[in-house]
Amino acid sequence: MRSFSEITPYLQELADLSTSNNRIEPLMYKQHHVKRGLRDVDGNGVVTGLTEISRICSKKTLASGETVPCHGELYYRGINIRDLVAGFQAEGRFGFEEAVYLLLFSELPNEGQLARFREELASYRSLPPSFVRDMILKAPGKDMMNILSRCVLALYAYDENPDDIAVANVLRQSLQLLATFPLLAVYSYHSYQHYHCDKSLFIHLPKPEYSTAENLLHLLREDSAFTPLEARILDLAMVLHAEHGGGNNSTFTTHVVTSSGTDTYSSVAAALGSLKGPRHGGANIKVVQMFDDMKASINTQDEGQVKDYLVRLLDKEAFDRAGLIYGMGHAVYSLSDPRADVLMQCAKDLSVEKGREEDFALYERVAKLAPEIIAEKRRMYKGVSANVDFYSGLIYRMLELPYELFTPIFAVSRIAGWSAHRIEEIQNAGKIIRPAYLSVKQNRDYIPMAARGTE
Helix, strand or coil, X not given: CCCCCCCCHHHHHHHHHHHHHCCCCHHHHHHCCCCHHHECCCCCECCCCCCXXXXXXXXXXXXXXXXXXXXXXXXXXXXXXXXXXXXXXXXXXXXXXXXHHHHHHXXXXXXXXXXXXXXXXXXXCCCCCCHHHHHHHCCCCCCHHHHHHHHHHHHHHHCCCCCCCCHHHHHHHHHHHHHHHHHHHHHHHHHHHHHHHCCCCCCCCCCCCCCHHHHHHHHHCCCCCCCHHHHHHHHHHHHHHCCCCCCCHHHHHHHHHHCCCCCHHHHHHHHHHHXXXXXXXXXXXXXXXXXXXXXXXXXXXXXXXXXXXXXXXXXXXXCCCCCCCCCECCCCCCCCCHHHHHHHHHHHXXXXXXXXXXXXXXXXXXXXXXXXXXXXXXXXXCCCCECHHHHHHHHHHHCCCCHHHHHHHHHHHHHHHHHHHHHHXXXXXXXXXXXXXXXXXXXXXXXXXXXXXXX
């Protein structure tokens, strides 16, 4: 039997042929007035739909009619995310379940509604009999996102009514996935640690009285121990990752796949595949790795050396030589990312509890220096600031979360937004989303086999 992973000389030859015959010159997009990647020349997303779920504000229009960048704002169902966070923090409660309720139902729950909703989620926080053994432990993998996708598709077989896309049934499926995602992610990680890293295997059962964030830490840690601050900060990070404007890649994927009329499990698996991509869900891992390289390469107490390192990053002479300062800049935000603003203070508080003030000070230094250096080197006038990945990576590191779970935890949060958008698409669309691609290949004649040559 041939190896699944071997690239033979013949396959490489075919790959080279494909590469040489599939090149579309960048200039052609301009010639044909095609907005590559659904973005115009200024990087603004092309509007492809309407939503009530969330909104991003990164620009304002002056009295003169001129549009200028402003400090970023994010709204869930019309409510400023800063106000939502301030509200549940002031009252000393966890916010993720409240944010999920708001995103799904467009209303803030009262005390009784929130308690009942949390009980409903807790009732779904279990997996079918033998599912962990058969789907996770018997087929351990090295990538948690792939295992998560596989598990989601497998759950289709355990659903007695998987294809019904009536709102009540889709809502039931969404709540079940919301409740079980932490289990799937953490159990997959433990399986990987045991079978691929020779670590001891332990499987904790979730606690119904715990919030989503508390359960995640409880399931992950061998001793199940965590501090109130750790749980509160993870909960906050999950709130901030639960949804983002409707125009991101995985949410658009949710709309596209849902519009075909397919089942919930297929839709969520497609969104997971999108989120797994390093251009979407894995940036905070790169941030942490970049800082690790920085600390190993220079004296981070010397501001001059930090500046020089950042310049070398942009010049493709440091870290992964990609020419990027990870965690800086965003496709939409310019002056500030509201999620980063909120997480910055949390990172500071957690650094005190963990004795990591020196690390936080380095992040602050880079957050101050990087925009100036990027503006000078790249002549960018849009404005550049730290984004949510800049601080979430530091927070996850201080929470001792493994790299392998950074993106799955993003998925544990973002399935809230995916679910809301799937239900919105089902209720309001009616037509399949079918983008148009313009063919630029000229017609040509068919050549008989005998006339094609021998090479």
